[in-house]
Amino acid sequence: MASTQPTGVTPARSQETKNVAQAFEGLGTDDKLALLYYIYEKMGDSITPAAPTAADAEISPQLMQDFFNLSDDQQLAAMGEIVNREDTQVSRAYGALSENNQLLAFPRLVFTLPQ
Numbered sequence: 001m002a003s004t005q006p007t008g009v010t011p012a013r014s015q016e017t018k019n020v021a022q023a024f025e026g027l028g029t030d031d032k033l034a035l036l037y038y039i040y041e042k043m044g045d046s047i048t049p050a051a052p053t054a055a056d057a058e059i060s061p062q063l064m065q066d067f068f069n070l071s072d073d074q075q076l077a078a079m080g081e082i083v084n085r086e087d088t089q090v091s092r093a094y095g096a097l098s099e100n101n102q103l104l105a106f107p108r109l110v111f112t113l114p115q
Contacts, residue, residue, distance in 0.1 A: 029080040033110075036083070040107050060105040063093045067109060079109060 024032065067078060067090070081091040097105060 029084055032083045033076070033079055036106075037110050040110050060097060060101055063090070063097070063105060064108060066090070066093075068112065075109075075112060082106075082109070 024035070027035065067075060070078060078088075078090040080086075081088045082094045085091060085095070094102065094105065
C-alpha cells in the first residue's frame with residue numbers, strides 16, 4: 001500500500017500532535033517565523049540543539065556563511081523559504097542536512113533575523 005504521507009514529513013504520533021502541526025502549517029510565513037522565534041527565545045538555554053556527537057558542526061558552516069552574507073531582507077526571505085519548504089537553493093541546502101544538523105543550525109538562523 002502506497003503512503004499518502006507527503007515526502008519529507010514525519011507522521012505525527014497522536015491526534016493532538018497532528019492538530020498542532022496542521023495549525024502550524026495553516027499559519028502565514030511571518031507568523032511561523034515569529035512563533036519559532038518566540039519558542040526558541042522562551043526555551044533559552046533549556047534547549048539543546050543536538051548532542052555534540054549527534055551533529056556535525058562542520059557540515060553547516062557553508063550554509064551559515066552563505067546565510068550571514070545575505071541582507072536582512074534576504075535572510076528573512078530565506079527563513080521563509082525554509083519554513084515553507086520551498087524549492088529554493090537555501091531551502092534545499094537546509095533540507096539536505098541531517099535532522100540533528102538542522103537542530104544545530106536552525107536556532108542560529110532564527111536569532112540572526114532582523115528584529
